[in-house]
Structures are given as structure tokens and as C-alpha cells.
Amino acid sequence: MRLLLTTSRGIEDLARAEVEGLFAKLGVPFRVEERPLGVEGRVSAEVGEAHYRDEKGRERELSIPTYLNERSRLLHRVIVGIASERFKGIEEEEPEVALKRIEDFVASLPVERYVKVSESFAVRGFRKGEHRITSVDIARTVGTAVFERLSRFGSPRVNLDHPAVIFRAELVGDAFFLGIDTTGDSSLHKRPWRVYDHPAHLKASIANALIELAKPDGGSFIDPFCGSGTIPIELALRGYGGRITCLEKFRKHLRGARMNALSAGVIDRIEFVQGDATRLSEYVDSVDFAVSNLPYGLKIGRKGDIPKLYMDFFRELAGVLERRGVFITTEKRAIERAIEENGFKITHHRLIGHGGLTVHAYVVE
Numbered sequence: 001m002r003l004l005l006t007t008s009r010g011i012e013d014l015a016r017a018e019v020e021g022l023f024a025k026l027g028v029p030f031r032v033e034e035r036p037l038g039v040e041g042r043v044s045a046e047v048g049e050a051h052y053r054d055e056k057g058r059e060r061e062l063s064i065p066t067y068l069n070e071r072s073r074l075l076h077r078v079i080v081g082i083a084s085e086r087f088k089g090i091e092e093e094e095p096e097v098a099l100k101r102i103e104d105f106v107a108s109l110p111v112e113r114y115v116k117v118s119e120s121f122a123v124r125g126f127r128k129g130e131h132r133i134t135s136v137d138i139a140r141t142v143g144t145a146v147f148e149r150l151s152r153f154g155s156p157r158v159n160l161d162h163p164a165v166i167f168r169a170e171l172v173g174d175a176f177f178l179g180i181d182t183t184g185d186s187s188l189h190k191r192p193w194r195v196y197d198h199p200a201h202l203k204a205s206i207a208n209a210l211i212e213l214a215k216p217d218g219g220s221f222i223d224p225f226c227g228s229g230t231i232p233i234e235l236a237l238r239g240y241g242g243r244i245t246c247l248e249k250f251r252k253h254l255r256g257a258r259m260n261a262l263s264a265g266v267i268d269r270i271e272f273v274q275g276d277a278t279r280l281s282e283y284v285d286s287v288d289f290a291v292s293n294l295p296y297g298l299k300i301g302r303k304g305d306i307p308k309l310y311m312d313f314f315r316e317l318a319g320v321l322e323r324r325g326v327f328i329t330t331e332k333r334a335i336e337r338a339i340e341e342n343g344f345k346i347t348h349h350r351l352i353g354h355g356g357l358t359v360h361a362y363v364v365e
Ligand code: SAM
Pocket: 198, 200, 201, 202, 203, 224, 225, 226, 227, 228, 229, 230, 231, 247, 248, 249, 250, 253, 275, 276, 277, 278, 293, 294, 295, 296, 300
């Protein structure tokens, strides 16, 4: 089976390592590739069949997409791949020409192997890059081609609101992918535990990527700007045994973090502290790991306050951090100055896509 897995831009290597670990646990043969056809935020996998024994001792096939949907912390979508193709020059083509190429390609694919004609279906389109066609055009065109193909085998049914099967058609630059989206319409990063929606919350997939970069090994852990608690909650959900602290200046957000932790079933695993991260040493004498999505001054607060906020925070952090810190922000200059002037060393830097933004992630020691 071929799978197309989606995640955030810049964390494909971490998603790949997670998926390889999950396949290794199943004992199936696999080959995982980062950025198939050069597309960011994508990982593809070729994986063999897995089996389990049911309660009556009969051997059953295990659904690998279901297994990934349930276990992964870094993926957004699990798509059973039908086909992929490079459409050279499609970016500049007239809409009719570009859509005809897509339609002819899809019409030639054996989509009937992936869906029963009696099941209702819908096509969701996704597009990224410069094109003269929209994602709606792509969904409509692919939908027509799938419908006509399935009509050879019976009477297909389209249901755009509540389809039994979702086809996903992606055009990223000149790379086209078609598959069955087993995740459904809500991406996996939208966690069911989120009952309080912080205006600048972090995607849970990125929270897990930051945790992977910090490599916490049971030592004490703090998110000093914890907002709605995404990082501490995701860490607690991994069954982390060490002490976890969620520090936040504003009562409203801290209350939201508590509500989220309650909904996630980990409220007893996290200490919630209302306080100012620029006075960190008043709340903790020492901490092994600090991981945070810093304020950027975009949605909350003012951009002009950021350099001083970061400088004051890293000065405090220098007095308490024992092992490793991982931080993300859009404010490259301000964070690099604060890191360096307070005696930290940057051991790793990468760019991560978060919504429409590209954020800088730093590991410091
Ligand atoms: N990762 C969080 C989440 O997923 O909900 C969002 C963090 S948000 C980018 C930054 C948070 O830092 C905001 O909730 C803001 O209220 C808080 N904050 C701003 N200044 C602070 C300070 N001096 N001390 C502690 N928290 C602060």
C-alpha cells in the first residue's frame, strides 16, 4: 500500500521518524520518503500488510491508515495514494488546458479499486503555488472524471457534505496527487481535546515536533508562555513521567489551558501557574527542559515590546535552565540577540510552516 502523509512544512524528518517507528512496531516491511516529488509538508510511505488475531484467534488484516490516524502525533492527514504525476508547465497553462490534463489523467486511473460504486463520495481539492486554476476547479474536474469512471460499474453517488469516501486531489506547483483521505475533513492536528480556542494556539503537530527536538527524558519541563496549554498537554498525553509546568501571564488563557487539560484527561499531570515569564526564577528554582511558542507581538501584545520581553525572559532562563530549551518565533533578530547575550548556544535551527507564517525554531543549551 502506498500512503501520502501530510504534516507541517519543516518537520517532515520528524514525521518520517515517527512513522518509521510506528511501522517498525508492527513488524511490516516499509520504505518512507520525505517530500515526495519535492513537495514540502509531505511524506510518502510504501508499506506491507499487517495482521492481528481477533478474540476468536482468527487472523485479520490490520488497517494501517486507521493505525496511523489513531497513533500519530505529528501527521495531519493519512491518504491512501492512488497516483501521483508531475504536470510540467501546468502553472502557466490556460485553465481549460490545465484542467483537461488533470481530467484525462484521473479518467485513466482505476479508482473503482478504492471505492464501492454504492458508496457516496466527494472530492476535496487542495492547491498551492501559482496557477490559473483554483482548488475548487480541481475538485470539480476530478469529481467529474471519477464519476464518469465509476459510471462504467454502476450508479455512483456524490455527497459533498457527508460523503462515505473522500478523494483528495492536490496540486502543489506541478506535482499532482490523488488519493483517498482516510482522516476525513478535520485534520489530525485539530485535537478533540481543544475546548478553549486560544487566538494564537500552536498546532499540536508542531508542539510534538518541538518536544521531539527537546528530547525530554523524564526531567522537569516547563512551557513559560503556555497559552492554552498545547505543549504541556501533548507532553502529558505521551505519558511523560516528569514534572510538567504550564506558566501563563493571563488568567483567561490559563483557565483555558486547565479546561483543555481536563478535556484531554491530563489535568492532574500538569501544574498551572499564573505568572510572568520575565520573572521565571520566582516560580521555579531550576528546570531541565523549557519548550515554548513565544509571543510574536502579532495577535497579542505589541511587536515593539518583543525585544525587551525576550531579553528579560532569556536573562531569567539563564538562571534556572539545566538542560535544553526549544523555542519558536517569527522574531529572528530579537530571539537570536536574547539567546546570545544571555550565554546560550544555538545547537539547532530550522524553519517551520505554521499556517501562513514561517517560524524559526531554535534548540538552545
Ligand atoms: N502555545 C500556546 C498555545 O498553543 O495555546 C500559545 C502561546 S502564545 C504564542 C504566547 C502566550 O504568551 C500568550 O498566551 C500570552 O498571553 C503569553 N504571554 C505574553 N507575555 C507573557 C509573559 N510575560 N509571561 C507569561 N506569558 C506571557
